[in-house]
Amino acid sequence: MDNKYDIAIIGTGPAGLSAAINSKIRNKSIILFGIRDLSNKLVKAPKINNYLGFYDFTGQQLKDQFQKHIDYMNIDIVTEKINAVYAMGSYFTLMVNEKMYEAKSVIIATGMEHTKSLKGEEEFLGRGVGYCATCDAPLYRGKTVTIIGYNKEAEEEANYVAELTNKLYYVPMYEGNYSIKENIEIVKDKPVEIRGEDRVKDIVMKNKDIATDGVFILKDSVAPNQLVPGIEMQNGHIKVDIDMKTNIQGCFAAGDCVGKPYQYIKAAGQGQIAALNAVAYLDSLK
C-alpha cells in the first residue's frame, strides 16, 4: 500500500459529486477538490424542474441535498485549487502551487468557463501569457507584469508577485474592495487584446495601452488543456468516449467540460460512468 489516492476528482459540481459517491461506494480511496459552495452555477439557479426526483427546487435547495448526501457518505472537500495535473505514466501528480498530491487515476469535472479568452491570449501562451502567477513569477524578476484577476483569490497572487517584479498592474474583472499592496497599480479598464511579436509587449485596453513583459490571467478554472497538459480536446471540450475515457490512460472526464447539453442530471450520470470506469481501470492494474 503506498500513499497514492486511488482516484482524484477535480470539481464539486454534480459530475464530481456523483463520481465521488460512486467511487466511495466501491471502496476506493478518493480525494475531492472543489469549493465550499459546491458549484457557483448551481447556487445561482432560480428554479430546477428537470432533475428526476427533485422538482420545484431552487439551486440552493438542490445544493443542500447534495451536501447532505456527501456528508452522509463522509466525503470531505479539499478546497484547494489544482493548477496542473501531470500524467507521469502509471500515476498522476496534482499540483497546488508548491504542494502536490498523487493519484492512480483522475476524474476531471471542472465544468465550463463561460468567459471567452482574450484576443492574443492563446497565441502568446508560454511566451508571456500564463495562468499561474505564483508558478512562473521567478521568470519575471525585475520586469513589468500585469495580472487580470477574475476573483478575490487573484489578489493574493498579485501581492506575492509584486515582491518580485519591478512594476505590477492589477486589472480587476469584478467589483469590490481590493486588498492589495500599495505598490500595485490598479487599472480599472477593460482588456481587449494582448499584443507582441516574439513575446508579449503590451495589452490594449479600452481606454489605453499598457506596456508589459508578462500577463497572468487568473480565472476560477483554466481550460482543460492547460490543467492537464497533453489532454485531447474537441470543439472546446475534453474529448471522451462512451466510457468517459480521455486520450490519457487513467484520466476520465465528466459533466459540462466534456460537452453539451449543460444539465445537472446528465453531469451526474457521466460522473457515475467515469467513476465506475476508473474503478475498472484500477482493478486492471492489479
Added chain:
Amino acid sequence: MVQEIKDVDFTKTLEEASTPIVVDFWASWCGPCKMLAPVIDEISEELDDKVKFLKLNVDENPVTSTQYRVASIPTVMVFKGGKVVDTLVGFRPKEAIKGVIEKHI
C-alpha cells in the same frame, strides 16, 4: 541516461552526434520541469543507443537558451543533423513525448 550539458559544449556535441539528440531545457524553480525530469529519464532508458538525451539548465546557460529562443520551460527540442526538427513546449505525458521522438529515429 540523461546527461547535463552546458553552453561551452553544446555546439560541439550537436555536430559530433551520430544519433538524434533530445534536449530538455529546465530550471530548478520550475515545477513542471521537475515533473518532466523522471518522464524523460524513463524514455531515455527505453530509447537507449538510439537517441542521446541531454538536459540544459537555462539559468546557468543563457547563450544556448537565447540562441534557440527558449521563452517558456520546460521545452524539449529534438535535434537531427545539428538542426531542430521538433519542439515541445510545456509538460506532456510520456507516450506523447516518446511518439514525437520516435518519429525521428
